Amino acid sequence: MLFNSYEFIFFFLPTVLFVFFAIGKRGHFSTAMAWLVVASLFFYAWWNPAYLGLILTSILFNYAIGKALSQHVQQPHIMRIILCLGISINLGILGYYKYANFFIDTTNQIFHTHMDVGSVLLPLAISFFTFQQIAYLIDASRGEVKEYNFLHYCLFVTFFPQLIAGPIVHHKEMMPQFAKRSIYSMKYSNLAIGLSIFSIGLFKKVILADGIATYASPVFNSAAAGVAPSFADAWVGALAYTLQLYFDFSGYCDMAIGISRMFGIRLPLNFHSPYKANNIIDFWRRWHMTLSRFLRDYLYFPLGGNRKGTTRRYINLMITMVLGGLWHGAGWTFILWGALHGFFLMVNHAWHGVRRAFQHDLSKSSCTGRLISRLITFLAVVIAWVFFRAEDLASAVLIIQSMFVFHSAAMTLPKDSIAYTGILLAIVWFFPNTQEWLHRYRPAFNYPNHKQKVLLPTWRASRATAILMACAAFISILYLTRDSEFLYFNF
């Protein structure tokens, strides 16, 4: 079930909220939790009931492994074996569903063989719930978490606002919140904030992301058909996709945070104006923050991070980013996208090294310097997105060539695409994001509520704001019929 669907907005969400609070009000907290688990599994099964078995098996397996780890925390040798088994099986299942076809196709191409595993359908959210549970197992092996209650564990994995496309949460971030009795009674403040964030997210997704997608898709489709776009089309197409992905993912994250807040649960921040980043290091602190955190804590650090010298640091960065690219999809375009970002990060760290050698203070920079570095960062990100979105390497190269080799071919996209792209870029660069606008009410649990400079007046629970939010929700609902899907669901 999609957040931007009628069945979710009109039936699923109101029903789940109503029953949850009705049960919670009577003090049956475990029953309310069980209701959330059942509702979340129903939410998952709506896509394809056949894969319900897979997620349930994964939960049962990881719960058992986590329990075993907690029980053997004093026996590091046994614990290491259990942890290796747990991680290997998780990655094995993920690898089969996500990468089997890719590896078989690649092997067939290289060795001219004819192996066939049939078409393996990628189960929804498998990347997210697998990573979340791997993080849990590692935390359990470190003695940082323990979970002996199966219902609690189920809720931690399946809680529907974050089940499908993140944020990737830690057990220790979620379960203490569910333990609070206060969340089981309905609070108008949570409802008001949650509805507002959800409406903003829905608007971003349905109006802005799906709107700009109409300019991105024709350019990438033409390139896939071997037709080189014109200079203007290539730039508008690449920028339109950059913005589509931004509003798609940002909108999804807002909706997840908003829905969760209606239940009184704060999710971690996952997206924080990444196109305002001054460099690529900063970009990865703002884009898909919980995935970056996962890759940093469970891949980059265990590889040695920056503790084993500059060369190893760069190698570790490249490995992390290439695997990060592969996580997004089984294809050479994703691998290249990850490698490009790995390269950008290496350049960025090297540049910082040079500046440090000249005893520059990295925390200080001029306004012009920030502007230039922000533009360079943005340009690098746009180029990388072309590889991310393109059907294959050939079409990505075709678009990149058109972007940098001016030729007089006429623009085929409508002229208003330039204006629309410009307006959305202005929103991205100059307007506050949802968290900044609502900072007084701490929309995400890891977001500070200190006063910030923002262009717009901050969110207040006034009647005017309610009317504005209701209109945003209404317009979005009118446009729900537009052909759409969340881009991140594919990952």
Place this chain on the structure above:
Amino acid sequence: MHRFVQTFLTLLITLIGVTAAINAFIDPYEQFHFTSVDGINSEKYNGGSRISKSIKVTTHQFSTLIMGTSRAEIGFSTSHLAWQERPVYNLSLNAASMDEVYKVFQYARAQHSPKVLFLSVDLLMFNRHNKLPIDFERSLFSGISPFHSAIQSLLGFDTLNQSRKTFRRNIKGIKSYYTPSGQRIGQYVFKKPITKYGQRALFWNALTSQYIQNTFTYKNFVFDPKKMLALKNIIHICYKEHIKLYIIIPPIHALQLETMVQMNLWHDFERMLRDILSIAQHTNTPVYDFTSWEGINAESLPHPQDIHKHMTWYWEASHFKETLGNKVIKAVLTDKKEEAFGLLLNTQHIDAYLKQKRSSRALYLKRHQYDIQSLWRLLQKHGVSINPTPFEHYSQNTL
């Protein structure tokens, strides 16, 4: 906060309720049938949409279905006397691919299996770039439930927009472009551009915008064999379920054929004919070809100065008039033939037939030099290099 939630929900529910009430009352897709008020909502203008046609084949039983693209939708009348199995419904869809036709046919036969299928096949139905349109996803053809479709129609912005247009056109007394049996009425569709610019201008404009300039029609056409598989499936189903199937290659103007030749699509056209014949022969399914460089299809364009003169058989290069469609229906369904028009193909004579077809081009070029020179200039203007003798070294081996 309580007041915020109250205001938010009250306003949202009110706006949604009003939208649903307007859409249900105006009912642009003929889905709810609550009430019909003359001058307000009695005329419907979306009869050709996938949404509307999917509802129609769900709620009504038709013995004969006409399927194909806009050519068939405009050209083939459902009221022709030659139809033996009635009622007849024109289920043709604008810019449909063979994949889509297969899906729509499967849906239609699952509702009420027809006795006759009159299938009009165009080359572009086999174009790899021909994808399912967005309104297919919103229609019952895509497999969504009637309940979901109804919610979409009640709350969609598109429906609201169509409700507004329906209301405005009803007030102005404008007639619907569609008959209740799914045919698009050419007189209404083309009346405005013909009156304003003349038929010659319409002819060239349509050819330019839809075929010469369009990136995803003739310009980058790629023949997709998978789409031929869809046709094979239709033939197989019809044979198995005793549905009488007629496959028609509908008439197109000779200048459209020449455009195909100059844009290097002739190989694909011949390939299509051969492929269709080879899969149809196993079930003895009749395949008729109405394309040619002679007779009706070679009708001269009105002189540039004479913007009031109308063509007899064609609206423009691609879309023929109902009068010509009637000739096709008559030629296929009856034995009475007024003149040689269209041919029942078979695998034995296909080589000779195609050879004759290619050679007849020369005569057309000789007799219609003015029109052909105009077309060549137009093609050259859009970067197409002209080959006056494209069939010179043509042999079957080049296929």
